[in-house]
Amino acid sequence: MFKNVFKNKKVLITGDTGFKGSWLAIWLKNLGAEVYGYSLPPKNQKDNFVVTALETKINHLDGDVRDFGKLVDYFNVVQPDFAFHLAAQPLVIDSYENPKYTFETNIIGTVNFFESVRKCNSVKVAINITSDKCYQNNEWVWGYRENDAMGGKDPYSASKGASELITQAYLYSFFSKDNTANIASARAGNVIGGGDWADYRIVPDFFRALEKRESLKLRYPESTRPWQHVLEPLSGYLTLAMKLFLEGKKYSGGWNFGPIGTTNQSVRTLVEKMIEYSGIGKYEAPEINDKFFEASLLNLDISKAMHLLNWKPVLDFLETVKFTVDGYLLNNVTDIYNARISQINSYCKLAKNKNIEWATH
Ligand SMILES: NC(=O)c1ccc[n+]([C@@H]2O[C@H](COP(=O)([O-])OP(=O)(O)OC[C@H]3O[C@@H](n4cnc5c(N)ncnc54)[C@H](O)[C@@H]3O)[C@@H](O)[C@H]2O)c1
Secondary structure, eight states, X not given: OGGGTTTTOEXXXXXXXXXXXXXXXXXXXXXXXXXEEEESOOSSTTSHHHHTTGGGTSEEEEOOTTOHHHHHHHHHHHOOSEEEEOOSOOOHHHXXXXXXXXXXXXXXXXHHHHHHHHTOTTOOEEEEEOOGGGBOOOOOSSOBOTTSOBOOSSHHHHHHHHHHHHHHHHHHHHSOSTTSOEEXXXXXXXXXXXXXXXXXXXXXXXXXXXXXXOOEEOSSTTOEEEOEETHHHHHHHHHHHHHHHHHGGGGOEEEEOOOOXXXXXXXXXXXXXXXXHHSOOOEEOOOOSOGGGGOOOOOBOOHHHHHHSOOOOOOXXXXXXXXXXXXXXXXXXXXXXXXXXXXXXXXXXXXXXXXOHHHXX
């Protein structure tokens, strides 16, 4: 898989204690990579990083991405071949509470990441993970394309738009010559899957309510979101890294990794399908009249990744629900790390059956 490019390679991941970063670390380790992480410590005992005992399986250093000296030293010690930047303040609501921290982490953190890459000659590929919220949101029905304008009305979205512009500036100013690292950015959104316990997200909220035997209160039941299981954007990041490694700068720049149209479903449908599949849980949807206000139509056009990377999503909506619920309901599982590996293997098998290029060699 992935033409074996990660086997025996050193991969540095910022944000490895987080939801997506921990899954990426597990997958890369399973592909034979030597994984190094740099991030703040995990927030709670249920985090994927903790329950999979990832600290005992990869090399991890507690550190802040705002601390340039520490980050650049870590790059120099590790001498990675690949670097993925996922450390960020990822929540819109928190960005209203603490805009300065959000801007510092997401903007200066990006600068520190690319400066570290620039000062470390071993790096061949570096990918900055941003968000679908990096685009100027025109509330239109069409998917955003990679060459649409950056924007952001809230601090989080603006920080992600800025992180993209920084990537572009580093690309044109410092990483365009042949002997420099191949760099890119990746945009995805509404990622769900086992091990995410972030606040203000519908799936963690559902499982928190379940634990407390409470009924989940839906705030915006009719809001439609392009749900994606976490392995979908990750397969996109790995495909992009593989192409950058093997074929170089023609794959530099921004890439969308969104779902296919059929996984664009309402919050209500997602919760109903989770209840149906798991056979547990309940919800209430109090009447509210400001649905339009939260409508925030936000879809990604994934034509570029489909045509140029031969990447595409693997799971349909019901498979996405199934993978997500299975990732949370691990009551009788003692080795959660291995449960994650077996889910990755099932995902790869489905990808192979669907003849998706990265899974076939
Ligand atoms: N989960 C989603 O639905 C989603 C959607 C779009 C984009 N993203 C982006 O993907 C990336 C990962 O998101 P996630 O869902 O895994 O978030 P998460 O909160 O689970 O993980 C964030 C990671 O960043 C680290 N971090 C935060 N501030 C830091 C700092 N100042 N210094 C060092 N490390 C710091 C945390 O320790 C953690 O490891 C983020 O860039 C996020 O914006 C996520």
